[in-house]
Amino acid sequence: MRSGRMALLALGINHKTASVEVRERVAFAPEQMAQALQQARQQAGLQEVSILSTCNRTELYCSTSLEGTRALLEWLGQYHGLPLDALEACTYTHWDDDAARHMMRVASGLDSLVLGEPQILGQLKSAHAVSQQEGALGSELGRLFQQTFSVAKKVRTDTAIGENPVSVAYAAVSLAQHIFADLSESRALLIGAGETIELVARHLNNAGVHHITVANRTLNRAVDLAKEFDGDAILLGDIPDALPDADIVIASTASQLPILGKGAVESALKKRKHRPIFMVDIAVPRDIEAQVAELDDVYLYTVDDLREVIEENQRSRENAAREAEEIIEVGVHEFMRQLRALAAVDTVTRLRRQAEKTRQNELEKALRQLRNGKDAEAVLEQLARGITNKMLHQPTIQLRKASAEGRTDMRNLVTELYQLDDEGNL
Numbered sequence: 001m002r003s004g005r006m007a008l009l010a011l012g013i014n015h016k017t018a019s020v021e022v023r024e025r026v027a028f029a030p031e032q033m034a035q036a037l038q039q040a041r042q043q044a045g046l047q048e049v050s051i052l053s054t055c056n057r058t059e060l061y062c063s064t065s066l067e068g069t070r071a072l073l074e075w076l077g078q079y080h081g082l083p084l085d086a087l088e089a090c091t092y093t094h095w096d097d098d099a100a101r102h103m104m105r106v107a108s109g110l111d112s113l114v115l116g117e118p119q120i121l122g123q124l125k126s127a128h129a130v131s132q133q134e135g136a137l138g139s140e141l142g143r144l145f146q147q148t149f150s151v152a153k154k155v156r157t158d159t160a161i162g163e164n165p166v167s168v169a170y171a172a173v174s175l176a177q178h179i180f181a182d183l184s185e186s187r188a189l190l191i192g193a194g195e196t197i198e199l200v201a202r203h204l205n206n207a208g209v210h211h212i213t214v215a216n217r218t219l220n221r222a223v224d225l226a227k228e229f230d231g232d233a234i235l236l237g238d239i240p241d242a243l244p245d246a247d248i249v250i251a252s253t254a255s256q257l258p259i260l261g262k263g264a265v266e267s268a269l270k271k272r273k274h275r276p277i278f279m280v281d282i283a284v285p286r287d288i289e290a291q292v293a294e295l296d297d298v299y300l301y302t303v304d305d306l307r308e309v310i311e312e313n314q315r316s317r318e319n320a321a322r323e324a325e326e327i328i329e330v331g332v333h334e335f336m337r338q339l340r341a342l343a344a345v346d347t348v349t350r351l352r353r354q355a356e357k358t359r360q361n362e363l364e365k366a367l368r369q370l371r372n373g374k375d376a377e378a379v380l381e382q383l384a385r386g387i388t389n390k391m392l393h394q395p396t397i398q399l400r401k402a403s404a405e406g407r408t409d410m411r412n413l414v415t416e417l418y419q420l421d422d423e424g425n426l
Contacts, residue, residue, distance in 0.1 A: 008140060008339075009097040011091060012052075012059030016115045018090040020304050023369040024285035026080050028053040029256055033127075036079065037136045044072040048138035050131035050145070052106070054123050055168075055252075055284035055303055056113050063140050069093060088369055100144055100191050100335050107152035109161060113303065114168055114310050115317045116161035119195060121152050143338055151331035158327065166183040171201035172250055172280040173207055173329045175234050178245070179278050179299065179413040184208040189246035191239065191260065193252035200250050209248070218251070233358060235419075243268035249279040251287035262291040269297055279327060280306070355391060358425075363385040 013026055028036055031079060040049050040060065049062040060072065073091065077084050079426070094102040096419040102111070107124050128145045131137045137145070156162050180186055188209050190197050193216040199211055206401055212231035215238065216222035221300055222233035236259055243249070253259060269277070279300045281288040286302065293300040366383040370376060395414070402410035 004351070006065055007034075007061055007096050008061070008099040008144065008251060009064050009069065009072075010061050010094040010102045011069065012057055013058035013092070014059075015304070016214045017092060020284060020286070020302050022086070022090060023058065025082060026058045026076070027055075028058065028365060029254060034134050035129045035133045036413055037131060039079065040075055043075045044068060046072070048131075048141040049136050050127050052124055052127040054120065057106075059106070061099070061141060061144070062421070063069075063138065064230050074126060097336050098330050100147070101328060101332045103144060103148050104331055107148045108155040108324050108326075108328065110321055110324055113307065114320060117167045118162055119167065121149075121156075125149065131205070141341060142337065147331055147335040147337070147338070151328055155324040155327050156383060157293075157322040161317055161322045161324050167196075167199055168282050168303060168306060168310075169196050170203050171309040172200060172282060172301075173203040174281065175301060175306065176204075176278055182208075184210065186225050186247040187211040187245050188248040188250065189213045189239070189242055190216070191215050191249065191251035193218075194252060194254070194285070196282055197250070198225055198254040200252070201229055201231075204248070208322060213246070214223060215242065217255075217337065217420075240264045240267065243277075244271035246277060247275075249277060249288075251280070251324065252282040253287050253339065254266045255283070255287060256285055257418075258289045259287045260292070261289045262295065264297060265292050266296060269295065272297075274316060285351050294337045339416065343425070350374075358390045360385060391418070 011407060013023060015023070020025075033051060033053075036051060037049060040046055040051070040062075040269060044062075044064070045068060046064055047063045049060060052061070054061045060076070062072070064072065073084060073087055077087050105111045105125075107121050109118065109120055112120055124145075128137070128149075131141075137369070144304075176186075177183060184206070186209055188204050188211065190200075190201055192210060193214055200281075201214070204212060210230070212226065212229045213234060214222040214226040214231060215234045215236055216225075217236055219233060219235055222235075230351040232242075243260075244267075246268075249260070266275070274297045276297045276299060278291065279288060279298060281300065281302050284303065288300060294299055362383055364384070366379050367383070369379045398411055399414055
């Protein structure tokens with residue numbers, strides 16, 4: 001990436017570079033996205049930008065210069081109230097083909113905490129849709145998204161990366177199976193009703209849990225999900241009443257504030273006569289206050305604590321991941337070829353405009369001569385000669401100058417451009 005040149009940039013933090021405490025501070029809520037995109041464009045001087053924000057990563061994709069990176073970081077820190085040095089310590093940047101490669105790896109689940117997890121592709125498609133809706137996509141970023149979606153689809157179709165589903169939801173239930181000898185007698189309280197919680201409910205049901213309660217901000221969605229598993233549906237405000245019966249609590253909402261506090265859990269433990277509760281907080285920002293972990297008889301895990309469970313599952317997908325990397329390399333090469341071709345469009349447009357101007361000038365001159373009674377054949381011959389001379393005048397001067405300076409590359413380029421044979425014929 002050369003200083004001053006506009007280029008594609010992927011800038012972000014993820015589960016590898018930042019703790020959950022930092023990630024939750026840098027996360028964007030869905031309702032913030034439209035405003036954030038507009039602010040990023042105005043304050044960081046971006047023409048096109050997209051923001052991906054999940055529990056494990058916050059990434060910005062844009063077109064900017066090397067100098068524009070600092071402006072982008074300053075805006076990100078200002079937006080979330082974080083000092084610049086704290087952000088710089090945990091952010092990464094990828095430029096041009098590396099940016100394309102990174103986005104494709106993210107979309108294919110190769111950069112996820114859970115190797116090959118499928119949810120990230122849907123989240124990236126949502127980020128694309130919001131940017132498109134806000135007019136924040138240009139030709140470069142738009143093409144990158146389309147190529148990325150195509151590559152991710154091929155990875156899913158042509159490799160085994162998506163077989164034997166593994167996800168944060170799966171890891172949470174797997175951990176519960178290590179703690180409880182028999183899950184069939186356990187009662188689960190699920191907080192939230194989104195895609196992750198739906199996966200959790202499915203994995204719990206497959207593991208033998210038959211008592212599932214879904215708590216959500218809107219009752220209708222909770223009812224729809226609970227109905228699939230013959231469970232119960234409640235509002236978030238009813239959680240304190242349901243908590244004493246819960247052996248397993250798994251939370252994943254988009255709330256900006258904790259849903260479950262230390263006091264409510266303490267009260268539930270007293271009613272349970274200190275029978276333990278297993279809790280997993282998948283959300284970022286967190287749904288369960290961190291202080292809950294201080295309580296006896298509570299086993300609280302965050303997404304970072306699931307890492308060991310997840311790493312076991314990753315090993316089974318390593319062969320598929322290698323195949324996916326090869327597909328991605330082909331995708332990156334094709335995208336960069338498209339990008340280079342796109343860069344020539346402006347030059348071609350200006351060349352055609354200049355040729356058209358020359359043609360028009362010579363045509364007007366020829367028409368005047370015909371109106372003045374000049375011989376038509378002579379006029380046509382002069383028209384053809386005039387267009388030829390005008391179009392070749394500057395290229396001829398520049399070619400002679402380059403040859404005098406020993407620049408054979410220019411001569412080779414003209415030969416290739418005009419497809420000249422040894423006799424100079426087209």
